[in-house]
Amino acid sequence: MSRPSELRTEPVKPAASSRTRRAVLKAGGTLLLSVFAPLPARAAQILAVRVWPAEDYTRVTLENDSNLKASHFIVKDPERLVVDIEGLELNPTLKQLVAKIEPNDPYIRNVRVGQNRPNVVRLVFDLKEEVNPQVFTLAPIGEYRHRLIFDLYPVNPPDPIAALIAKGEWGNDKPADPTPPGADARTEAPPAATATHPEAQTAKTDPREDKPAVLTRMITIALDPGHGGEDPGAIGRAGSREKDVVLSIAKRLKGKIEGQPNMRVMLTRDADYFVPLHVRVQKARKVQADLFVSIHADAWIESTARGSSVFVLSEKGASSTAARWLANKENAADLIGGVNIKVHDRQLARVLLDLSTTAQINDSLKLAKAVLGEIGGINRLHKAAVEQAGFAVLKAPDIPSILIETAFISNPEEEAKLTDDAYQDKMADAVLKGIRKYFAKNPPLAKNRMT
Secondary structure, three states: OOOOOOOOOOOOOOOOOOOOEEEEEEEOOEEEEEEEOOOOOOOEOEEEEEEEOOOOOEEEEEEEOOOOEEEEEEEOOOOEEEEEEEOEOOOHHHHHHHHHOOOOOOOEEEEEEEEEEOOEEEEEEEEOOOEEEEEEEEOOEOOEOEEEEEEEEEOOOOOHHHHHHHOOOOOOOOOOOOOOOOOOOOOOOOOOOOOOOHHHHOOOOOOOOOOOOOOOOOEEEEEEEOOEOOEOOOEOOOOOEHHHHHHHHHHHHHHHHHOOOOEEEEEOOOOOOOOOHHHHHHHHHHOOOOEEEEEEEEOOOOOOOOOEEEEEEOOOOOOOHHHHHHHHHHHOHHHHHOOOOOOOOHHHHHHHHHOOOHHHHHHHHHHHHHHHHHHOOOOOEOOOOOEEEOOHHHOOOOOOEEEEEEEEOOOHHHHHHHOOHHHHHHHHHHHHHHHHHHHHHOOOOOOOOOO
C-alpha cells in the first residue's frame, strides 16, 4: 500500500503585501517619494529538543523563544502522528530531533522533519502502535523558555500489576514466610496471611506434607523517586541533579526490599521521565500498595543548611515555615515538569487529594518515626522530630505515606554524600530497617490481591 507524502514541501514565495511605507522628502525643492517593502516577521527559534521515552508514555519537548501554535492529526495504516507548527522555519536544532529517537522507544519508530510550506514546519512521527496524543504548550518557568509538548500515550495501556508480572517483579519465588518482616522475630506480630481474607480461611493442607500450605500475604511498597524528565529537582553546586540521585537511591532500596521474604516493590518511575504528582498517587493505589515512600534531596537558599528529614501529610497546616516552603516547592513539580491542564482530570485529582483521613496520617507518623530513627544513625537530622506539611504526593487516602529528604543537595558536603555509592547504600539500608520496624508493630491489613 502506498503511503501518502505527509512531509511535502513547497518553495518559499515572497510574501505579498498591500501595505507600504512612504516617506516624502524635500530636497532642493524636489519631492522624492520612497516606497519601502515591509519587514518580514521574524520566525520563532527552536532552542532545544528533548525526548523522554518511558513505558507509561513518550514525551517530546521543543523549547523555543516564543509561544508556538500547532495542529495535529492521526494517519492510519501504518500509524502516524502528523504535527504542523506555525510561525517556524526549519533550523539545525530542530533537525536534531531525528537523531534523538532511540530504537528502544516504546511508541516512536522514527520521526521526519521538513518545511511543509512557508512558516510551517511539519513533523511526522512514525509510530509503533496506536497512541492517544496530547499536544500542548507551557509558559516559561524557572530556567525553561516556552515549550511545545507532545505526549504520546498508548491507547491500550497495560494493567500496572500485569506489567509488573511481565517484568518478573510481582511473583513470589522465595519460600513463604508466615511472619511479617520485622526488625526482631521476637516482636509480637500476627501471621502474615490475615484471617479476615476469605482466601486465608480456605488454605488447604497438602496430603503429601505434614505442614499445611501457607498463603503468603505479600507486602507491596511503592517507592517514588521525586522529579524526573523535564523536572530536574534541586541542583547542587557541583551540578548533581536531585532527580538522578533519588532514582539511584530508590533502585538500591528496591533491590534490598525485594531481598526480603514476602515483600515486593513498585517504582513510580524507573527511568528519567516526568510523572505528575497525582499520577504517582494513582500508581500506588492501582497496585494496592501498603506503603508509599517518596524520596527527595533537600535544598535551601543557604548552603550551610544540612541534615536529613522525614515528612508526613498535614491537614491543619505545616509544622514550620520551612516545611511549608518545602511543600510548596515540591508541589510546583507539576508546573516545572509540565502537566497538560486542558485534559488534567482535576475532579479525580481533587477526590484523591481531599480524602486523606486522620487514620492515614496517624499510620504515616508511625512509619515516619521508625524511618527517621534509623536515618539518624547515618546522617545528622535537620529536625529531631517528624515534620508535617501539605505535600500533594502524600495524599493517598488509604496508604500510609512519607516523604524522605535524604540530605541537602545544596550543601557541598552533603551533595558529595548523596553522589557517593556507600552513602546511598547506607540510606537504603536505614529506610529498609525503618520499614521493617514499622511492620513488626503494624502488620498489613488484608488486600484483594494475594500471592
